[in-house]
Amino acid sequence: MKVELHCHTSRYSACARHEPSELMEHFIRAGYGAVYLTEHDAVWPPEELAQLQRRFPAPRIFPGVELMVDGSLTQHIVVLGTSDEEYLKIRHDSAAVLRKARAEGRLTILAHPFRWEGGAGVLDGPELPDALEYHTGNQDGAAAHRSLLAALRLGLPFLNAGDVHGSDFINRFWIETGPELFRPDDIRSVVLERTYRNCIGDLSDAPPG
Numbered sequence: 001m002k003v004e005l006h007c008h009t010s011r012y013s014a015c016a017r018h019e020p021s022e023l024m025e026h027f028i029r030a031g032y033g034a035v036y037l038t039e040h041d042a043v044w045p046p047e048e049l050a051q052l053q054r055r056f057p058a059p060r061i062f063p064g065v066e067l068m069v070d071g072s073l074t075q076h077i078v079v080l081g082t083s084d085e086e087y088l089k090i091r092h093d094s095a096a097v098l099r100k101a102r103a104e105g106r107l108t109i110l111a112h113p114f115r116w117e118g119g120a121g122v123l124d125g126p127e128l129p130d131a132l133e134y135h136t137g138n139q140d141g142a143a144a145h146r147s148l149l150a151a152l153r154l155g156l157p158f159l160n161a162g163d164v165h166g167s168d169f170i171n172r173f174w175i176e177t178g179p180e181l182f183r184p185d186d187i188r189s190v191v192l193e194r195t196y197r198n199c200i201g202d203l204s205d206a207p208p209g
Contacts, residue, residue, distance in 0.1 A: 001033035001177045002199075003187070004170070006066070006078055006111065006136065006161035012039035017166035024056040030171040034181045036080050038064035041091065043083045062184040066111060069094040074116040077129060078109040081184030098127040107188040109159060112136050113150065114143035123150060131191050134158040134198060137169040157191050160198040171201040 008016035009023055020037070027035050037044055043065050053061045064080040069091050077094060079087055079101050090096045101108045108129040113120035115138055122129065132151045135144045151158035160173040178195040181187055190196050 001180050002031055003175050003177055003181065003196075004032055004035045004162050004164060005064075005080065005109065005159060005175065005187070006038050006133070007035055007164040008039055008066075009037060012042040012044065013165075015040065015165055020052055021055065023164065023167060023170070024052070024059075024061070026167045026170045027059055028056070032059045032170075032174070034060040034062060036062045036064040036184075036187075038066045038078050038080070040066050041068055041088060043085055043088070046083050049083065060181065062181075062187075064184075067091040067097060069097060069122065072118060072121065074119040075121050076111040076119070077122065078111050078133075080107040080109070080187055082106050094122050095125055095127040098129060102130075105185045105188055107131070107185075107191055109133055109161075111161075112139040112143070112147075112163065114146040115139045120146075120150060123154065128154065128156065130188065131157040131159050133161050133163070135160045135173045135200060136163040137161075137165070137172050138163040157194055158198070159191065159196075160200065172203060173201070174199050 009020040010016045044063050063083040066076050066078050069075050069077050071092050109131045110129040111133050132147050134147050162169045162173055175196045176199050177190045
């Protein structure tokens with residue numbers, strides 16, 4: 001199953017360039033089976049997400065959030081499968097975010113940890129994320145290699161993700177899962193059991209990382 005783990009829309013992320021409906025049309029053409037909407041420090045209300053899913057029966061549209069944590073501009077944790085606004089209230093404590101997500105069975109990913117200086121600081125804390133982003137639309141090759149080395153050192157999975165901010169980010173980096181994802185939290189067991197593979201598409205006109 002072709003899955004996008006990290007996607008922003010102009011509905012809730014000021015840095016995104018396209019409305020959800022426009023992005024979904026691109027995801028459909030590219031053959032995605034599931035997309036996680038992970039807005040910056042904002043969660044989709046369940047009723048709005050359900051309305052979007054009714055309009056686009058495929059791909060499966062799952063909730064998530066990208067949190068700027070510990071008062072740092074560079075440390076970002078993606079929590080998949082949640083629409084819980086409580087995460088927004090505790091985002092200044094990355095350890096609390098990670099503990100809450102683990103207790104609820106949510107997958108946590110350290111987003112583009114080496115895109116900026118200090119972005120991997122969470123890895124020095126008392127709680128570790130479940131996985132690290134590897135190749136993304138916003139992390140260049142050198143930074144991706146540093147992510148790989150950090151993941152191997154810590155024994156954590158590493159994941160490709162589009163970090164979609166516009167349609168030109170789609171079909172660049174994604175994962176293919178062995179099992180099909182039926183529920184938002186199915187992704188956690190897939191990643192922890194490593195029944196997925198990282199995929200790279202056509203990068204000939206990719207946006208700058």
